[in-house]
Amino acid sequence: MQNKDMKKETSDEYLLKKCRICHSEQLYPFLSLGTMPIPNGFVLEENLKNEESHYPLGVCVCKKCWLVQLTHVIPPEIMFKNYLYIPSTSKTMLQHFKTLAQDTIQRFSLKPSDLVIDIGSNDGTLLGYFKEQEIKVLGIDPASNLALVSRLKGIDTIDDFFTQKLSKDIVHEKGSAKIITATNVVAHIDDLDDLLEGVKTLLHHDGIFICEFPYLLDLLSKNEFDTIYHEHLSYFSISPFMQLVKNHGMMIADVKRNAIHGGSIIVYIVNKGSKFTQEKSVREFLTEEKLKKLDTIIPYKDFGRRVKVIRRDLVNYLKRLKKQGKRIVGYGASAKGNVLLNYCHIGPELLDYIVDSISYKQGRFTPGTHIPIYPESRLDKDTPDFALLLAWNFADEILQKQIKYRERGGQFIITIPYLRIE
Ligand code: DWN
Numbered sequence: 001m002q003n004k005d006m007k008k009e010t011s012d013e014y015l016l017k018k019c020r021i022c023h024s025e026q027l028y029p030f031l032s033l034g035t036m037p038i039p040n041g042f043v044l045e046e047n048l049k050n051e052e053s054h055y056p057l058g059v060c061v062c063k064k065c066w067l068v069q070l071t072h073v074i075p076p077e078i079m080f081k082n083y084l085y086i087p088s089t090s091k092t093m094l095q096h097f098k099t100l101a102q103d104t105i106q107r108f109s110l111k112p113s114d115l116v117i118d119i120g121s122n123d124g125t126l127l128g129y130f131k132e133q134e135i136k137v138l139g140i141d142p143a144s145n146l147a148l149v150s151r152l153k154g155i156d157t158i159d160d161f162f163t164q165k166l167s168k169d170i171v172h173e174k175g176s177a178k179i180i181t182a183t184n185v186v187a188h189i190d191d192l193d194d195l196l197e198g199v200k201t202l203l204h205h206d207g208i209f210i211c212e213f214p215y216l217l218d219l220l221s222k223n224e225f226d227t228i229y230h231e232h233l234s235y236f237s238i239s240p241f242m243q244l245v246k247n248h249g250m251m252i253a254d255v256k257r258n259a260i261h262g263g264s265i266i267v268y269i270v271n272k273g274s275k276f277t278q279e280k281s282v283r284e285f286l287t288e289e290k291l292k293k294l295d296t297i298i299p300y301k302d303f304g305r306r307v308k309v310i311r312r313d314l315v316n317y318l319k320r321l322k323k324q325g326k327r328i329v330g331y332g333a334s335a336k337g338n339v340l341l342n343y344c345h346i347g348p349e350l351l352d353y354i355v356d357s358i359s360y361k362q363g364r365f366t367p368g369t370h371i372p373i374y375p376e377s378r379l380d381k382d383t384p385d386f387a388l389l390l391a392w393n394f395a396d397e398i399l400q401k402q403i404k405y406r407e408r409g410g411q412f413i414i415t416i417p418y419l420r421i422e
Contacts (some may be wrong), residue, residue: 021138021241026189030303035056045365056072104181108179116135116181118183120162140157141159164198182212208276214227215237220303238255248360340415391414
């Protein structure tokens with residue numbers, strides 16, 4: 001499907017030689033998804049004929065600390081300076097961030113004088129819920145387009161990457177933070193040592209660093225291979241993450257699991273010697289990871305094999321539907337959806353178009369596969385036989401929203417954790 005003369009192999013990326021946490025060179029590659037454009041690199045119609053940079057996409061596991069990580073790292077400026085992902089178009093995410101803020105305020109008895117800093121603050125959605133409770137907030141995000149949106153909400157936002165150097169400037173200007181949050185950003189950062197040193201500089205002695213990211217056990221057990229993309233450099237389990245935290249004189253105090261983005265964990269990190277003790281949840285996570293043999297290559301090899309079967313079955317199914325004269329579209333122009341489309345070579349010959357709720361994306365085309373993206377309202381007037389759900393992490397919300405389309409006979413094809421029709 002891909003037009004070969006539109007692929008430009010680039011040398012912007014570098015091959016990972018050492019583990020990002022323990023710096024071991026024992027890296028075991030276990031799945032390659034081929035080369036493809038960056039997952040949020042949506043294309044304007046006038047640029048469709050231009051070459052798109054393609055980058056290798058694959059994962060390896062460190063055989064010393066068992067951190068799963070991408071085999072190639074792309075410069076962050078290419079992906080994050082003008083960013084098209086915003087969580088605030090999803091009721092699921094809005095509710096999740098509201099609950100996270102309320103729980104944090106209540107659990108740690110935050111006062112208006114306490115400072116909450118969000119690393120990777122995106123459009124300020126999470127901080128907005130702290131600000132509502134009169135708590136001091138500061139956002140940090142390199143995407144200038146999103147920092148502007150956040151400032152328009154009255155949230156002080158620095159449009160830059162978080163670094164230890166920046167953290168020193170902030171402490172000097174604003175003092176230390178009682179809470180530092182980082183939701184879906186730690187996995188995006190290459191220099192984790194600089195991140196942790198920056199957090200240590202910025203965090204109050206009895207402060208809490210709250211990270212949320214997709215959980216490796218969910219990725220493996222639910223075959224979520226399309227969440228492997230160029231933005232996500234690391235795929236964490238607690239064992240390697242604990243080593244990273246310990247390397248910087250900190251401690252994991254608690255871990256909670258949730259269903260966000262296909263299954264995530266919220267990790268509460270504190271300074272060693274702070275007033276906090278370690279909850280039994282930490283030991284429970286480590287025990288489960290040992291039971292699931294995450295400290296062997298077995299689960300990774302098995303995962304790599306399963307992904308190839310999923311691709312074969314999905315493509316054969318879609319081709320069979322097309323042979324029967326069925327019309328198929330995509331639903332949710334997500335980054336993960338672009339990984340699936342490019343890995344499976346699914347293009348306009350199989351999907352007529354994709355609908356999406358984010359205005360930034362409407363009117364553009366998917367990277368690499370060049371499928372047009374329209375507003376969701378298109379399904380009010382059109383009834384294609386099938387909609388391939390590319391944003392399966394919002395299946396409940398989307399299926400509920402599209403009751404009328406389904407009553408008219410439209411059916412959703414959902415691929416994760418297994419191929420099914422709803
Ligand atoms: O780490 C990241 C994860 C958390 O989110 C980011 N680096 C990038 C992003 O990945 P994604 O693009 O896969 O995110 P979403 O939020 O899963 O994408 C969902 C897509 O579906 C969005 O483009 C919005 C769209 N959508 C829709 O069209 N109708 C979403 C909902 C809920 C809807 O009702």
